[in-house]
Amino acid sequence: MSLLRFITCGSVDDGKSTLIGRLLWDSKLIFEDQLASLEADSKKLGTQNGSIDYALLLDGLQAEREQGITIDVAYRYFATDKRKFIVADTPGHEQYTRNMVTGASTASVAVILVDARKGLLTQTRLHSFLASLVGIRHLVLAVNKMDLVDYSASRFHAIREEYEVFVAGLGFKGITALPISALQGDNVLIRSQQTPWYNGPSLMEHLENIEVDDQTAELPFRLPVQLVNRPTPDFRGFCGTIASGRVRPGDQLVVAASGAVSRVARIITMDGDLAEAQAGQSITITLEDEIDISRGDILADPQARPAQADQFEAHIVWMHDQQLLPGRSYLLKSGASTVSVQISSIKYKININTLQHEPARVLALNEIGVCNLALGKAIAADPYQENKATGSFILIDRFSNATAGAGMINFALRRATNIHWQQQQVTREVRAALKAQHPCVIWFTGLSGSGKSTLANALEQKLASSGRHTMLLDGDNIRHGLNKDLGFTEADRVENIRRIGEVARLMVDAGLIVITAFISPYRAEREMVRNLLPEDEFVEVYVNTPLEECERRDVKGLYKKARQGKLPNFTGIDAPYEAPQAPALTIDTSVLTIEEGVEAILGMMNCT
């Protein structure tokens, strides 16, 4: 029996939960004990004046039942004689784009609900666009609450025609419009007497019979390797679920990352070896040759390889409270590989009400943008519209570990494949040896007025007088030159630190001891710089002077201005400072003198 996964979407009060409750109810899939608690809950909450409120079947969490809203994706399971179904019910509130994208990512049909009285809303457009974006090709337009417009044929046809114009160009293969009443059950399970002018199927009939032609087995072969299986020293197999295509023993396969080629020796399962396996099957493959393969690699058809690149253009749906900032380092997970990634630029964001492209410097929660990505390491991938499994990824916040975004690859950027590292003859070790020192970055971080620059200057003097080659980077020599195009918004601060980090790295490569004195308020950016350098070449010094003391000093009069509201985004006043969690050293200049501070730093520096 085939399985159909579908999603229902609509605005608040369009009747999504009622429809699903009705589908379960009419298919006799609500059990007596569930009905008893449904009746009790309906009476207690009184949402339908004492009658049964089907929505309560789906609103599983207490907060939802109390507030009469759906706050998360819910999955329901039912079966008829013809098909098994998994339905994702996603909330219609505007701020819940992330839930709909989540529910839609595993669905092949979207049922879009429209209230017959209200017609199409801006959110109807959003839901249709999101369905198209995640690759759903079959739409059902359920014009609900027909009982409240006297089952008017003209009303139904007007909405249907308007909708078809509305979604033209979104790439849907089939759109089926149905007049229904979820509350009364018209055209839900059986065709209704109330709509004699409608000759099409009921919703259930349509869902039972719709062909979603899953083509993944016909696509080029891809096996993302989840596990290298080594039960004995002489056995080496590669386990995973086939993402697309088919494979047989004797087929030639290529490791996308290295280009190494071999032939399939065996396709192994616990139920015996297979003569052929295809998309969706979980298998262990052995190869004829010993080639280097690890978890995260993709085994592919050599005639139709995925792109191997470290720069991509992709659609990103942002799902995190903290906005996406270009330049900040995130983790990207695709298949079984996880790599670091930066958004190098946001080309535009998509206004979800008008679908117009708009310029953007950041992406906020529930915003969708087209971005260029720069990965820490090349991965193998396909365009999402060609292959969902190898074209999708998630972005992970490095600190909270939250799933911060979902991405769909459009294409690999050409320049990624054309820029190659030039092997250098004079290495960083040679340059360091010439200066007879161990280069590193001493990175001061702390509030304005905490004493960073004073400490940095004193440290550099001390190092220079003992014959060390140094360079001091601070606000004066950076903000007036390299970064004079940047302001003080969150996005600009991130880019500011990113550039300073890259410059510091080049100078360390040149053999210098680099001292930096910047507020550098965000942990993520300091971590990014740390990751640019070998472990012992980044020394974080946290100048932890109390805010009151910094404000009392107010060397440049900035706190005064900030307190008067004349200097927005001032760290410590109306912009956050994220203290280091494990600095190499913490110095409070209200306790230590500058000389004592410098001695403490020299005492722990192993890079001189």
Place this chain on the structure above:
Amino acid sequence: MLRLALKAFYPARPPFPLLHIDTTWKFREMISFRDQMAAEYGFDLLIHINEEGLSLGITPFTHGSALYTDVMKTDGLKQALDKYRFDAAFGGARRDEEKSRAKERIFSFRNEQHRWDPKNQRPELWNIYNTRIRPGESIRVFPLSNWTELDIWQYIHLEQIPVVPLYFAKERPVVERDGMLMLLDDERLELKPDEQVQMKSVRFRTLGCYPLTGAIESTASTLPEIIQEMLLATTSERQGRLIDHDQAGSMEKKKQEGYF
């Protein structure tokens, strides 16, 4: 789930031990089945009992199902997870079982106190799972989330998977208490004055602690008969589980506190 784990890692063996939180009130046949399977497959079987709860004499009969479950199951599980420092534990829960489970992710995160925060779950897209945690946090993983009760039994039938015999109907001694048919599994069940032991053809749709798990009257003694009975069932599987009905939002609360 065990069968799927065996298949997933084949030809290697699953690289993790099996953990049983033994409340000491499980059906005797469950325990012998557990030991038999562990011996047959050579699994590394860990058994944990909340000794503190045991020494306090907490039983489902004397302390009520809610407190008993908190102490012997939830606390017992937390103790074991802390003891072995597991960063992930697989469980067989399904979304079709209960309303709050319908909203739980396949990878479900727990803080250092093993608490679940249902309003702050990570979205799960496609089949890409974010498995990153901080030290002290842990993951409950539910690979069977999208299976239904019927799927399970059809798979058991298809794959000929051995199951605890209590799932099959047989004449068994039962007592009716609080509208539930309780199996007379051992001598610790003390009959109340008006109670009578009856022999009835019964089976179980779900197995937990015997004093908290109701039997159903049934004659289904083969897998096809069980599947047939399920297709005609008018009550849900967890209806026989007392702890789900302690109070409104009962399972959600238990899960927040760390219940599997």
